[in-house]
Amino acid sequence: MRKPTPTLAVLISGRGSNLQALIEHAQRTAAYRIAVVISNRPNAGGLDLARDAGIPVEVVDHTTFTDRAAFDAALAERLDGYATDWVVLAGFMRVLTEGFVERYSGRLVNIHPSLLPAFPGLKTHEQALAAGVRVHGATVHLVTPALDHGPIVDQAVVQVLDGDTPQTLAERVLALEHRLFPRAIEALCAGRVAHAGSLAMVGAASQPLIMNIPLVDEHYGQKA
Ligand code: GAR
Secondary structure: OOOOOOEEEEEEOOOOHHHHHHHHHHHHHOOOEEEEEEEOOOOOOHHHHHHHOOOOEEEOOHHHOOOHHHHHHHHHHHHHOOOOOEEEEOOOOOOOOHHHHHHOOOOEEEEEOOOOOOOOOOOHHHHHHHHOOOEEEEEEEEOOOOOOOOOEEEEEEEEOOOOOOHHHHHHHHHHHHHHHHHHHHHHHHOOOEEEEOOEEEEOOOOOOEEEOOOOOOOOOOOOO
8 A cells, every 4th residue: 555645744934945946846746735824923824835836734822921931832723733744934933942852752853954963042043154174064853952952964155255245145045945845755655764873874875055165175275
């Protein structure tokens, strides 16, 4: 008998460009089905993207709850109505309680715009420029109670260029996020990611996405 298509709940807070990449990948490959999109903000642009694709949407407005635990309990109740295989955070900008994370442990996935463990939190592109790193990127990881932390499923790398601003860097990283996230979710859904303790392992065939970085070191010792 054919296995049922794995299902996702996608949680968003904003414009939803990563959600759109996930929607398009599902339309192309049927690697998974997005059963619901849930936003903590009633006016998140991503809700319209979901509606346009015929995906059910839900809003759990965090401003109507007195504390994080009450919000997370309401979110979990809504999520559990869909009983999805995976809960995918695609620009979901709320810190989740330990209880929530543990409830969905092993099937809660996040994308973060840095090469974790570097630069957790907000303003990652500003952080990268301030640190003077030569490469930057994005990470897909399983979620643990610590913020922007957990077994790394996949990463994408961009070169930091002279003259980069947080905006130019963000644009290049976001373009790669749109390629990285669907392939990482597909690998998880296909059971190609083994995880134990703090580590996740994707099959040997998987390479990180590396954008325009020359893989030679000949320029060392030479004049630029
Ligand atoms: C993305 O860059 C995502 O990596 C980031 O929010 C953006 C959402 O954009 N997530 C985080 O910073 C989580 N810590 P989108 O709404 O266009 O997908």
